Amino acid sequence: NSFGSCSRGCTTIDKLHWWGASIGNAGCEELSTQLVSASKPYDGKPARMVKNLLxxxxxxxxxxxxxxARAAAKGALKDVGALGLSRNSIGDAGVKALAEALAADVLHPGDLYISGNRFGSTGALALASALSESAAMRRLERLSLADNRIGDEGAVTLADCFATGGARQLESLHLHNNNIGDEGVVAIAQVLSRTAMASMTTTADTKKSEKGIFRTTFETIGTLERLFLCTEGAAEKPQEDLPPAELLPPLYCLRTLNVGSNRASTRAKGALAGMAAQRSVECSV
Structure with missing residues (x-):
């Protein structure tokens, strides 16, 4: 991922890549305690903040x-750029706890992987709410919820979140094998349809801000602006250099979408694939 290059099994001051270590809940709780301790300066030594937690x-x-979530509330995870929690046993309650940390802006990763767990539509609802509420989650670029049980209700909830401005810089979305039917797939297609239509024309009103920095506000955004808005680090650019978030089309930066191995009909999948093609989104149905 874009936030780290350390391979599996790597442990450094700022990168904890522990795939398949079987630490269990007890080990995770101890790790959380240690992360809180490390995040505080001690005996003249600077704080050590984890950046990748896989x-x-x-x-x-x-x-x-x-x-x-408790460690995040104490500031221990504020620098985490990649959070990998796939292939575990996380249910709705666990995703809700994670979502509360996201909504409180004490945790705002650019990569979030929660595939292969046990949560359903309730967890998806909590996550969608957090993505809508948190301004910091604008930086989210990759989201994987594959191999769970979110169903149509969860997919529609996420689509509503995206349609109203949640996770505007999302580049990669994985929802395969989630028991999603026609309703959920069509809801996602409708979000892409809105984006495709909005991208056809561009109008801009450029004015100089009080700080002397040129700002551009957009009713719709074109291809050239996408190159600026969707590149790595765009979320950290000065807000004066970016158009207001509410004027960006939903899922504007999306480049990869996977909704394969769901129960939607061929017709619904075809509609989604067609909308994705208009947007030059690589889509697996």
């Missing part, structure tokens, strides 16, 4: 998510 395949569940 705990996939570790037999952790809701208790671990609660521990990580």
């Amino acid at each position: 705990l996939g395949g570790n037999m952790v569940g809701d208790a671990c998510m609660g521990a990580l």
Whole structure:
């Protein structure tokens, strides 16, 4: 991912890549305690902040998510750019705890992987709400919720979140194998349809801000602006250099979409694939 290049099994001051270490909930709770301690200066030594936290395949569940959320509330995870929690046993309660940390802006990763767990539409609803509420989650670029149980209700909730401005810089979205039917797939297609129509024309009103920096506000955004808005680090650019978030089309930066291995009909999948093609989005249905 774009936030780190350390391979599996790597442990450094700022990168914890523990894939398949089977630490369990108890180990996760101890790790959370240690992360809080490390995040505070001690005996003249600077704080050590973790930037990549990848705990996939570790037999952790809701208790671990609660521990990580508490650590985040104490400022221990504020620099985390990649959070990997795939192939565990996280249910709706665990995702809700994680979502509360996201909504509170104490945790705002650019990459979030929660595939291969046990949550359903309730967890998806909590996550969608957090993505809508948190301004900091604008930086989210990759989201994987594959191999869970969100169904149509969860997919529609996420589509509503995207349609109203949630996760505007999302580049990669994985929802495969989630028991999503026609309703959910069509809802996502409708979001892409809005984006495709909005991208056809560009109008701009450029004016000079009080700080002397040129600002451009857009009713719709064109291809050249996408190159500026969707490149790595765009979320950290001065806000004066970016158009107001509410004027960006939904899912404007999306480049990869996977909704394969769901129960939607061929017709619904075809509609989604067609909209994705108009947007030059690589789509697996």
